[in-house]
């Protein structure tokens with residue numbers, strides 16, 4: 001341990017700790033724009049500078065280790081002036097359209113401006129001019145709002161290992177952009193939105209579908225349906241100051257009904273349906289020893305990644321559509337017929353924690369008779385904005401239940417929203433289908449948790465089923481290399497592009513609270529543990545759907561409606 005003094009407070013810190021972390025451990029906040037927890041410091045933004053006795057210049061606290069006997073001042077006049085100047089310079093090179101900005105009141109630059117009492121324009125000069133990149137179906141990139149902190153670049157390159165964006169040019173011309181400054185749509189970007197979650201301003205943001213949704217709700221000829229992803233219920237409460245990990249399903253349903261949706265269904269229904277289809281597909285591939293290992297297909301960021309980077313391995317990806325696409329397809333076929341509604345008049349809106357789902361919903365492979373399965377996708381953040389616009393006070397809403405028949409779900413579906421959840425749900429069903437025995441312990445602890453790769457061997461009916469869960473697209477390469485070399489031992493692999501799974505998707509509430517992912521994950525496991533039915537094949541409404549419409553799992557109609565082939 002090292003003893004030092006920070007603002008006259010005696011602090012004991014571990015050797016090797018930075019001044020920034022040591023200060024944090026005793027409740028002293030030092031602002032920073034470029035720092036990322038657990039990553040090598042760059043010291044690029046200089047917001048975290050402090051005075052260290054005996055040192056001439058100011059010291060970046062994020063990059064400087066504690067030393068025995070050190071005396072640090074984190075908030076002296078000199079430090080505050082330096083920080084204020086940085087903020088003033090950044091603001092002068094910023095569009096200053098805070099009142100109409102999507103990150104108004106949730107912007108780190110705005111927050112620093114307030115913190116350091118910036119009240120005048122002292123450095124008025126030339127501003128960078130950049131076009132907004134609106135080329136992708138999911139995201140917008142607005143380089144004029146970029147403050148060059150580099151968090152997005154590091155997230156894309158070091159965490160996601162995609163490398164779609166980087167710094168280019170020098171000095172005043174410095175900018176973060178895609179190769180050759182082309183649109184995101186022609187870059188390697190998989191639209192995961194992880195860069196949005198770390199962006200301190202609105203330089204990166206989702207492409208909004210709110211207008212389309214509001215217009216559809218207004219249109220009397222449309223039957224507008226909402227469906228809610230597993231992960232949204234465990235995160236939306238954060239936007240209303242509810243404790244991290246609050247399950248807000250009941251209020252969500254009421255809020256959506258008050259927005260004017262005719263029906264509010266649960267994507268979890270289709271998650272159960274996906275498991276029946278995917279487990280059947282897996283069993284058939286294992287029995288025939290064909291195209292193994294099989295990959296899950298519900299994460300569209302992962303599907304985009306494999307299409308772009310290893311298209312020759314696409315035969316390993318399950319042909320199942322993702323759950324919200326299955327739900328849309330069932331709504332525009334079975335449900336439309338049951339209700340006597342022309343499928344052309346049904347408008348399906350998915351409420352998702354994900355930015356890639358917007359791109360996915362536009363894919364021609366995910367349509368029926370020239371109608372897209374899903375018509376619009378709202379992220380959790382967009383939904384919160386809509387609630388505000390429509391005067392819906394979320395905290396005061398009474399609880400309601402999803403509509404039926406596409407509102408029933410099991411515990412297995414609830415955990416889809418977290419890394420390892422799809423695998424666990426599939427194992428619960430595959431085990432019982434293959435062995436004809438009841439599974440005693442439904443909790444597959446081996447696939448839970450936030451490690452990059454989780455693997456296990458599960459004995460089912462005399463066969464050892466080798467499985468792996470890839471948590472975050474940055475961890476997938478070695479797994480794909482093994483398959484290419486013919487050395488993979490796995491039968492079934494789950495891949496989720498976002499670290500933590502959908503619960504940490506690029507469309508989720510933005511705040512830098514490190515414990516948020518764990519709390520959201522806990523909420524999903526809690527929903528699962530409290531359900532009466534915890535296996536997808538126990539979902540009565542799904543059973544009825546097969547009986548009344550689909551026939552057999554993986555049968556002819558199921559293949560037509562619930563499966564696809566990616567042809568990129």
Ligand code: HC1
Nearest residue numbers: 229230231271298323324354502
């Ligand atoms: Fe997901 Fe899925 S779990 S992909 O993370 O398979 O977005 O929540 O809706 O479709 O069910 C996302 C979440 C979501 C699908 C399901």
Ligand code: SF4
Nearest residue numbers: 156189190192193195
């Ligand atoms: Fe990289 Fe994902 Fe951002 Fe695209 S969306 S630039 S892949 S982090």
